[in-house]
Amino acid sequence: MYKGLAIIFGFLFLGEALVKILSLPIPGNVVGMILLTLALIFNVVKLEDVEKEAEMLVRNMSVMFIPPGVGIVLYWSLIKSQAVPIFVALIVSFFVTIILTAKLVEFLRRERK
């Protein structure tokens, strides 16, 4: 277990360090994820060394969104005053994105056949 966690936190640290050194605007954890994917592809890290620990973290990710989400208490009045643009934008964007993306991919699939 400690080997897997050490690898995961090692890549997190590596991602954070790279972001800092290169002053990238990308979150450090995403850079860590990209690097770990590459390390798996190029056999630098073996899947079985991290698989169990990683899947445990991914499976339990939902509960980790709650504390940051509760932060909305600090912005209650802003959200109330902007509720209409926020919700209309969410709904319109949902329909536009799902329909047009599906249409594009379906078109690409027909092209191929």
Next chain:
Amino acid sequence: MNSFGIFLTLALFYLFSKFYQKKRVFYLNPVLLSILSIAIILKAFRISYQAYMESAQILSFLLGPAVVSLAIPLYKQREVIKTYSKEIVLGIPFGGLLAILSAFYVAKLLGAEEIVLLSIAPKSITTAIAIGVSEKIGGIPALTAVLVILTGIMGNAIGVEVLNLARIKDKVARGLAMGVTSHGLGTARIILDDELSGAVSGLAMALNGIFTSVVLPYLINVLK
């Protein structure tokens, strides 16, 4: 007193998850219900967010290693990426940009403040990544988290019906569109319909997370 926050979070999430497993209706999403009820409890008992976070932040800290761990499902799906490389290379950036631009401009047109525009832009990617992106571009991570979950709930509730109404039959197209638009919650729904759609949806979610987090910090400077 300072373990109150983590206790409250774990206990409520446990109860709402049990409840959700029994009822299985989309609006009883346990994460959203937990966020709203904790927010109400903090208000009612005049507890500050800071006091709540003193212990609850242990949970959000784990988002860092959890995002890194998304490398594992991504790596395991590498054959799917090879098989549908053309659809992925064109479809993910198209859908990812469309989600950002449509939400940003509709909100702007209706007079939303800049900080709201920044918070809504990453709403189609998976919550864990969206929170970090929102922070990077100067949005409100808490608002982004809630908007991401609402977007996921829409996909979970009506995504399949919308795809049917639009007469999309192709399984790859259905999965990719769902994953790009409604991340994990959409994926959880479409995987019940079809295994291939589900696999493509999960993959589209991860890849759009990477695409958006790399592109949005640069794009947002142009949009602002």
